[in-house]
Amino acid sequence: MAKNDMHREWALKTRGQEESGALVESVVEILDCAALCFTEMGFQGTSIDDVARRLGATKGRIYHYFRSKTDLFFEVHREGMRRLMDAVNEAMSAGGTGREKLVRMLEAHALTMMQNIAYEAVVVQGVHMHRLGATTPEQRISLDELMDIRHKFELLFVEAFRQGQADGSIRQGADVSLAVKGMLGAVNWMAIWYRPRSGESPEQQRAMARRITELQIGGIAG
Amino acid sequence: MAKNDMHREWALKTRGQEESGALVESVVEILDCAALCFTEMGFQGTSIDDVARRLGATKGRIYHYFRSKTDLFFEVHREGMRRLMDAVNEAMSAGGTGREKLVRMLEAHALTMMQNIAYEAVVVQGVHMHRLGATTPEQRISLDELMDIRHKFELLFVEAFRQGQADGSIRQGADVSLAVKGMLGAVNWMAIWYRPRSGESPEQQRAMARRITELQIGGIAG
DNA sequence: GTCTATATTTGGATAGAC
DNA sequence: GTCTATCCAAATATAGAC
Known part of the structure; x- marks a missing residue:
């Protein structure tokens, strides 16, 4: 081969x-x-x-x-993206209102970040580099592929959001794209600060994913 | 010299x-x-x-x-951080409830991101690199300095948040640190996707900063 | 399939003219 | 203060033994 x-x-x-x-x-x-x-x-x-x-x-x-090193980096990126995509796709496919879907999707996203922090930190790094200067034509294709996946990923959230606006579970009037970018940013930022403490249980991780999601859905106003 | x-x-x-x-x-x-x-x-x-x-x-x-190239990068980072810090400090110093402060601070943060996107994209990149492998002892000092500033930056938001919980303008029970990291992540993520359209007016930028902030404060639930 | 040894390139950094 | 010319190290990538 x-x-x-x-x-x-x-x-x-x-x-x-x-x-x-x-x-x-x-x-x-x-x-x-x-x-x-x-x-x-x-x-x-x-x-x-x-x-x-x-x-x-x-x-x-x-x-x-x-x-090449760049290829290796891309492959890590690809795998990280795949894990995110799989988790969110599954969360999306179960039924419910748009808001229920969105909650599940955000929780799945956050949990996947925590469980695969090394891969997902590379994904976030890779997004930064998506204009990466010196790429061969072949690498450019890989990169475009990845950006395409990332775009589809975002569209899943947009879709759930719209559904929620239609069924009344999400408020009208918000700029959908902006709202989704904000939510995803809040979760993606975990790549920067999150590192598992030793002995952290899956249940603790799920709890954190829930808290983050809840703040994005419910806001912080008193 | x-x-x-x-x-x-x-x-x-x-x-x-x-x-x-x-x-x-x-x-x-x-x-x-x-x-x-x-x-x-x-x-x-x-x-x-x-x-x-x-x-x-x-x-x-x-x-x-x-x-060195690293020094140059640090200096861009430092300047970007300084602009953020100045804007947020000013927003914080005017009075009001904790929530009002937080709103102003987030808007100022978002607006500064938009008005200085090149510098601020470097800041976000730099945060990624804060474990940057090969640094000279001297560079390590610069880096630690910057991370210290970033920490102080985050603490400003934590402080406003706590004040808001005390005066009832922000809901009780939320994990303050997690909430702040989420909000800052949502805004910092702009470094990834935001690029000014040609002819974008300051007023349009302020409007976008307000919308992003509003979503973080009010959430999206219908 | 993995190693050792080596070729090659890139680009960071410096010296010294102007 | 800026340029040209050059040095040199680092690290990517390869060749070929095992």
Whole structure:
């Protein structure tokens, strides 16, 4: 298999369309370490050697699976985005009023941020870099793809919001796009400040996700 | 004057403690170009040559005023932070209930983001990098200084929030820190998506700042 | 599939002319 | 104070052994 398609292959596999095997394990291990490095030191502050060191290997292993550092970063970004998308899609598909959907979606978003903070911090970093100067044409395609997914992600929230305005569960008159950008910003900002405390339980995480969501839905006025 | 103190000198001058002169003009011009480059291409995607090209000069000019690319980035960050701080401090100092203060502060924050989007996009980028791997001891000091300012910035909002809870203008029971982080996140996220349309008037900007603030204070429930 | 060793490039940084 | 020319380190990426 050509090196440049290897991670695409992997992407298919993890989507359950094929049996997973040794390839998947290797790639996931690399991605996990890369996500941690990028989160802690940023894209520019992370060298391939850093990632390799964290793996307990040398960079030969990484270059066997990924064409470039940028590709590696994109792949972490892609995976983080996929986890967000899956969680929110599921929250959306269960029924209820627009507001009920939106609440579930925001909670799912926040919870996914907390449970995958390394990947999601890279996603947020990546959004920053979406004008990333020196990209090859091929990287530009990856980037556009990711921005497209992000756009679809936002549209899910817009849709639920509109539904809520139609069914009366969300107030009229608000600028939908602005409102959604605000809510998503509040949750995305977790990538900056949230780090799990040791021993934090899933129940505590869910509670925090609920509190954040509640503030966005209900506001803070007394 | 030693090169490494030149921008400190400048910082003092722009704070009105001395007459401004040619030095200030030069430095501001560089900072403006750097802010644009960093915003458009990211820290890692921007080379000193890029900034120089945008200036219509060569990098000799930049290195005359700034020790390093990182220093240049820090200085843009510092200036962006200063503008935010000034705007919010002023909004805070006028009287009123805690909620009224908070409203003014959020509006001022949002408006400052819009009016200085290049600088403020760098500020947000910088927050990401606050664990920035390879820093010299000296850069670490700058970085810690900036994080300290950012912390004080957040505390202003916390203070207004608490006051509002005490005077009944803000609801009890909310987790103050979480609420503030949410609100600030919603506004900071503007660094990602906001770009002024051509011909956008200050009045339109103020209107947008008001709408964003209103959503954070009042929520979206119908 | 992973390693070691090495080639290559980019771009940060400096020296010294003007 | 700004330019040109140059140095040099860092780190990306590759070649080839194992």
